[in-house]
Amino acid sequence: MTLVRRYGLTVAALIGAGFVFVVPFLFIVLTAVKDRTQAAQLDFTWPTSFPLWENFWTVISTRDFMLITAYINSTILTVGSITLLVILAAMVGYVRQRRKAWWNGLVDFLVLAGLMMPPAVVPTIWLLQQLGLFATLHGMIFIEVAYNISFCIILYRAFVATIPREMDEAAIIDGARPMDIFFRVILPMLKPVTITVIVVQSVAIFNDFVNPLYYLPGNDNVTVQLTLYNFQSQFNTSYNLLFMNILLVTIPPLIVFLFFNRQIVAGMTSGAVKG
Amino acid sequence: MTTTVSTPIAVPAKPRHRRRSSPYPTWFLLPAAIVYGILFLIPTFASLYFSLTRWTLFNSSFIGLDNFVAFFEEPFLIQGVVNTIIFALLTCALKVVFGLGLAVLLTSQIHARGLLRSVVFFPVLVSTVGVGIAFTAMMHPTDGIINAGLGLLGIKGPGWLTNPSLAIYSVAFVEVWRGVGLATVIFIAGIVSIPQDYYEAARIDGATGWERFVYITLPLSRPAMVTVVILSFIHGLRNFELVWAMTRGGPGFASDVLASVIYKQYQAGFYGLSTAGNVVLFVLIAAMAVPLYLYLNRKEGHQ
Amino acid sequence: MSDLTLKSIRKSYGAVEVIKGIDLEIAHGEFVVFVGPSGCGKSTLLRMIAGLEEITAGSLHIGNVLCNDVEPRDRGIAMVFQSYALYPHMTVYDNVGFGLKLAKAPKDGRDKKIRDAARILQMEHLLDRKPSQLSGGQRQRVAIGRAIVRQPEVFLFDEPLSNLDAALRVDMRMELSKLHQELGATMIYVTHDQVEAMTLADKIVVLNGGEVQQAGAPIELYQHPANLFVAGFIGSPKMNFLPVTVKGIEGDTIVVQADEIDDLRVSIPGATARPGDAMTLGIRPHALRTGADGPIKGTVDLVERLGNETIVNFRLGGGTQWLAVLDGDMPLHRGQTVGFTAPEGEPVLFDRDGRNIAIANPQAEKAA
Numbered sequence A: 001m002t003l004v005r006r007y008g009l010t011v012a013a014l015i016g017a018g019f020v021f022v023v024p025f026l027f028i029v030l031t032a033v034k035d036r037t038q039a040a041q042l043d044f045t046w047p048t049s050f051p052l053w054e055n056f057w058t059v060i061s062t063r064d065f066m067l068i069t070a071y072i073n074s075t076i077l078t079v080g081s082i083t084l085l086v087i088l089a090a091m092v093g094y095v096r097q098r099r100k101a102w103w104n105g106l107v108d109f110l111v112l113a114g115l116m117m118p119p120a121v122v123p124t125i126w127l128l129q130q131l132g133l134f135a136t137l138h139g140m141i142f143i144e145v146a147y148n149i150s151f152c153i154i155l156y157r158a159f160v161a162t163i164p165r166e167m168d169e170a171a172i173i174d175g176a177r178p179m180d181i182f183f184r185v186i187l188p189m190l191k192p193v194t195i196t197v198i199v200v201q202s203v204a205i206f207n208d209f210v211n212p213l214y215y216l217p218g219n220d221n222v223t224v225q226l227t228l229y230n231f232q233s234q235f236n237t238s239y240n241l242l243f244m245n246i247l248l249v250t251i252p253p254l255i256v257f258l259f260f261n262r263q264i265v266a267g268m269t270s271g272a273v274k275g
Numbered sequence B: 001m002t003t004t005v006s007t008p009i010a011v012p013a014k015p016r017h018r019r020r021s022s023p024y025p026t027w028f029l030l031p032a033a034i035v036y037g038i039l040f041l042i043p044t045f046a047s048l049y050f051s052l053t054r055w056t057l058f059n060s061s062f063i064g065l066d067n068f069v070a071f072f073e074e075p076f077l078i079q080g081v082v083n084t085i086i087f088a089l090l091t092c093a094l095k096v097v098f099g100l101g102l103a104v105l106l107t108s109q110i111h112a113r114g115l116l117r118s119v120v121f122f123p124v125l126v127s128t129v130g131v132g133i134a135f136t137a138m139m140h141p142t143d144g145i146i147n148a149g150l151g152l153l154g155i156k157g158p159g160w161l162t163n164p165s166l167a168i169y170s171v172a173f174v175e176v177w178r179g180v181g182l183a184t185v186i187f188i189a190g191i192v193s194i195p196q197d198y199y200e201a202a203r204i205d206g207a208t209g210w211e212r213f214v215y216i217t218l219p220l221s222r223p224a225m226v227t228v229v230i231l232s233f234i235h236g237l238r239n240f241e242l243v244w245a246m247t248r249g250g251p252g253f254a255s256d257v258l259a260s261v262i263y264k265q266y267q268a269g270f271y272g273l274s275t276a277g278n279v280v281l282f283v284l285i286a287a288m289a290v291p292l293y294l295y296l297n298r299k300e301g302h303q
Numbered sequence C: 001m002s003d004l005t006l007k008s009i010r011k012s013y014g015a016v017e018v019i020k021g022i023d024l025e026i027a028h029g030e031f032v033v034f035v036g037p038s039g040c041g042k043s044t045l046l047r048m049i050a051g052l053e054e055i056t057a058g059s060l061h062i063g064n065v066l067c068n069d070v071e072p073r074d075r076g077i078a079m080v081f082q083s084y085a086l087y088p089h090m091t092v093y094d095n096v097g098f099g100l101k102l103a104k105a106p107k108d109g110r111d112k113k114i115r116d117a118a119r120i121l122q123m124e125h126l127l128d129r130k131p132s133q134l135s136g137g138q139r140q141r142v143a144i145g146r147a148i149v150r151q152p153e154v155f156l157f158d159e160p161l162s163n164l165d166a167a168l169r170v171d172m173r174m175e176l177s178k179l180h181q182e183l184g185a186t187m188i189y190v191t192h193d194q195v196e197a198m199t200l201a202d203k204i205v206v207l208n209g210g211e212v213q214q215a216g217a218p219i220e221l222y223q224h225p226a227n228l229f230v231a232g233f234i235g236s237p238k239m240n241f242l243p244v245t246v247k248g249i250e251g252d253t254i255v256v257q258a259d260e261i262d263d264l265r266v267s268i269p270g271a272t273a274r275p276g277d278a279m280t281l282g283i284r285p286h287a288l289r290t291g292a293d294g295p296i297k298g299t300v301d302l303v304e305r306l307g308n309e310t311i312v313n314f315r316l317g318g319g320t321q322w323l324a325v326l327d328g329d330m331p332l333h334r335g336q337t338v339g340f341t342a343p344e345g346e347p348v349l350f351d352r353d354g355r356n357i358a359i360a361n362p363q364a365e366k367a368a
């Protein structure tokens, strides 16, 4: 490829990507820092005034600082779900990979089903009510674990396959019992894939909208994504506030993305190569 | 030196059990199985029953297949099923086409590849509801920047979300915008795993760029293709967030999909009907995605 | 004391039997080497002793305890793996001390044992490193250190040197020998390399196809191989073989004939053979001498003159390739026809079933 064509292609790609992918983000950012009347025009113009702090404060303090509550709830939900996901999925991925047993086919089938099938929501609500878990954060944590564990099991199982069995055997000879082998030898060696799982799942759970919508009704347990939904009607005419909210909700995944770009891509593309 | 080490202490103990236990105990599966079984499997099986009832969460009365009949007689429910299929097929096809195109571009010798990859991928990580709200604003029929931009070119843009025959396609377009980054990175992963030797051999044989794409890139990135097709197809069938954030299924029921129908019926208190919608969605996925999965994977095995 | 006794040990994977009934006695403090070609079941046998594989049938006693169903940690064994299998997330110190920690050994005693082991293996300066910061030889030491601190009665090694380069392998071999003397523990060592086996072992166990071909002192196996397999496997270069027929018997001397060589006299006291019996003749390359009117005539293919010895590749009349290792320098050249003799006591004869007729007479077999 000649230099001219190469640069030409680069410039074209940059302009195209800029147009399609960057303009919407700029639009969000610009609208978020406009005043109400200018934002209502929905156009792609430079803000005439910068009520940045004011917009920020209004969004934060709306409905008794609901956004703060939501951040706390989303954090609890994300951290709790991921802690359980990492341990439970690693245990399954490990035993499934290591052990030849009649139930291997069943496990694979259930993992695949969990990956593809949508949950039956109303029966789940009914069941959660029976268990006293409906509209509670810990109930929601278990839901996220149940819905996301398939993906994590697949990642863990693939990674366990790369750890030689001699590692387990060395531990057995050293006198390790099953729990020791797993928690003191295998789990630490799973660190790379654990980072991937944490990063990918934290973004997914933090961004989850449907499940909290069904299983976390009410204002006490509102999550970050639900604030968008709740404020949509409230900020009906205040696009600047709505977009400021979008911006605030997008910041955590943005930070994760900046630091863990590689792990996210690795996690989401696993399976693409081996098939 | 010898004395400190060679005194044996680890004398073989008496055998403690008949059969030695496996170092990989089955009960490791138990915690996951309990959570998954209770919160996913039981509701799934329960839905098969409740979909045949009129149900208030406190009591249910068996009404046979009435709920399913409704799905295929009530126009707004049929619309939901049809839209779901259109949405899934369209987004899947476009994500494959654009994703593959972008992947080829972003693995070629162009500058700023890393930056471009990040730019394309980032929408995947943004709140879907946020994307929906932003695009709703941008697609505003008179004030939105999309129609304003078209206006500059002398084109009068349509009412993207207000025109009933266009709304579902507009949402599908946004879904492609949001999700194409994932398809792209998956294709990139597939393409970079192809050994360079193939390309060098082809270049020596005088293959053109297009021929290299058709005879090398396409067949050898098949696992990536399988992943993208299945992932985006199932995602398309299950899509709820975008439709809900952008149109609430409107105007009227014009852009309802199964997932939004399920939610609406749930809100309206028709729990049996909502659950039947869920079962229809299971069946759709099982009937379309499972054979697709098996077909794509089998073919690959035979290569 | 911890003698090991294996009785009719068998191992099957599904319908495939890979260990076909092994009987073995290993005395306390012995250095035993399992040797055999790849896939013959050496690792499987070792892993059954370790407790990493179920024993399908037969019994394994360590000391006086039946160990078939005893957990590996209770067998008083330690094992060194081919890939070393060091825990990558732990320092050398923690790697070596992991077993003690699991056994809940008190911290002081643990520290002393770890440092003692490190001193014996001269790796005290490595204790704070991670395995990834070590060379192959250093990793090997850590793996051995991990075994030593357990103070086992039996050390098990599965091809521990095969990942090292040749020079390091020779060094480690000597160190292992030294370690064996220092610790006085039983060592069972698996290798496919017969030189390693010969240099290390008190007792070699030659395995093939899941069966013991012969067990004994290295020199015993070299001088009196029980069968064709052992004869071919032990000794380097390999023994020369040729199918022959018994022509006549003169007391303790058997005269054999073949198309490719002249009649050859082999002295085997007490052997039973009858004229007309088909046998295989085996002569070690080192046993051959040149002699113009020797019974073995060959055409030289290749000569390697090393100064102190000369290695001659030659072809018998029928095309069979043989090798001779001659003392001193011999200025032979390619294409030359050379006659070879062998002292009457040197050649070995194997019967139709491949058994050495000097050893494997029917009575001896029944007694064993």
Ligand SMILES: Nc1ncnc2c1ncn2[C@@H]1O[C@H](COP(=O)(O)OP(=O)(O)O)[C@@H](O)[C@H]1O
Pocket (backbone or CB within 6 Å): C013, C018, C036, C037, C038, C039, C040, C041, C042, C043, C044, C045
């Ligand atoms: N887990 C297994 N399942 C089936 N066959 C096995 C298994 N492990 C080993 N084998 C077979 O047992 C035989 C002996 O293996 P091994 O003991 O590893 O040989 P060696 O260590 O002497 O090279 C081989 O033929 C191998 O294919």
Ligand SMILES: [Mg+2]
Pocket (backbone or CB within 6 Å): C042, C043, C044, C159
């Ligand atoms: Mg082996």
